Amino acid sequence: xxxxxxxxxxxxxxxxxxxxxxxxxxxxxxxxxxxxxxxxxxxxxxxxxxxxxxxxxxxxxxxxxxxxxxxxxxxxxxxxxxxxxxxxxxxxxxxxxxxxxxxxxxxxxxxxxxxxxxxxxxxxxxxxxxxxxxxxxxxxxxxxxxxxxxxxxxxxxxxxxxxxxxxxxx
Numbered sequence: 001x002x003x004x005x006x007x008x009x010x011x012x013x014x015x016x017x018x019x020x021x022x023x024x025x026x027x028x029x030x031x032x033x034x035x036x037x038x039x040x041x042x043x044x045x046x047x048x049x050x051x052x053x054x055x056x057x058x059x060x061x062x063x064x065x066x067x068x069x070x071x072x073x074x075x076x077x078x079x080x081x082x083x084x085x086x087x088x089x090x091x092x093x094x095x096x097x098x099x100x101x102x103x104x105x106x107x108x109x110x111x112x113x114x115x116x117x118x119x120x121x122x123x124x125x126x127x128x129x130x131x132x133x134x135x136x137x138x139x140x141x142x143x144x145x146x147x148x149x150x151x152x153x154x155x156x157x158x159x160x161x162x163x164x165x166x167x168x169x170x
Contacts, residue, residue, distance in 0.1 A: 071160020
C-alpha cells in the first residue's frame with residue numbers, strides 16, 4: 001500500500017532521471033514530436049520555477065516552466081505537468097500548478113502559455129488564445145493552445161514565433 005504523504009519542493013538536478021521516467025510514462029515517445037517539446041529543446045527550463053511532488057525521496061509528479069520569447073515578448077511555457085498513475089486524482093497536479101504559477105508571478109513573469117486541456121487548466125487562469133498571431137514550431141489544436149495572464153493585458157499585442165529564450169538573438 002502506498003503511503004500517500006506528499007511534500008512539494010523545488011526541482012533539483014537529482015530529480016532529473018525520475019522526472020524523465022514520469023514523462024515517458026505519461027506521454028510516451030510521441031512527446032518528442034510535439035510543439036512544446038521542440039521549444040524546450042532550445043534550452044533549459046527554469047529550476048527556480050519548476051517543482052516536484054515527493055513521497056519521501058521518491059518523485060511522484062513534476063511541473064516545469066521554461067523561459068520563452070513570443071516575438072519580442074518574454075513569457076514562460078508550462079509543461080510538462082505529469083503525475084505517476086498511482087498518484088493521480090489526489091490534487092497533486094493542481095498543487096504543483098498553483099505552486100509554479102505563484103512562483104512565476106512572484107518572480108515578475110507576466111504571461112504563461114501551454115498546450116493542454118482547457119477544462120483542466122481553466123481553474124488556474126488559462127484560456128484559449130482567440131485570434132492569436134502566435135506561431136508554434138509545430139501544429140497544435142487551437143482549442144488546446146492556452147494562455148494565462150499573470151499581469152493585466154499581458155497577452156495584448158503579443159505576436160510572433162515562439163522560441164526558447166536562450167535562442168533569442170541567435
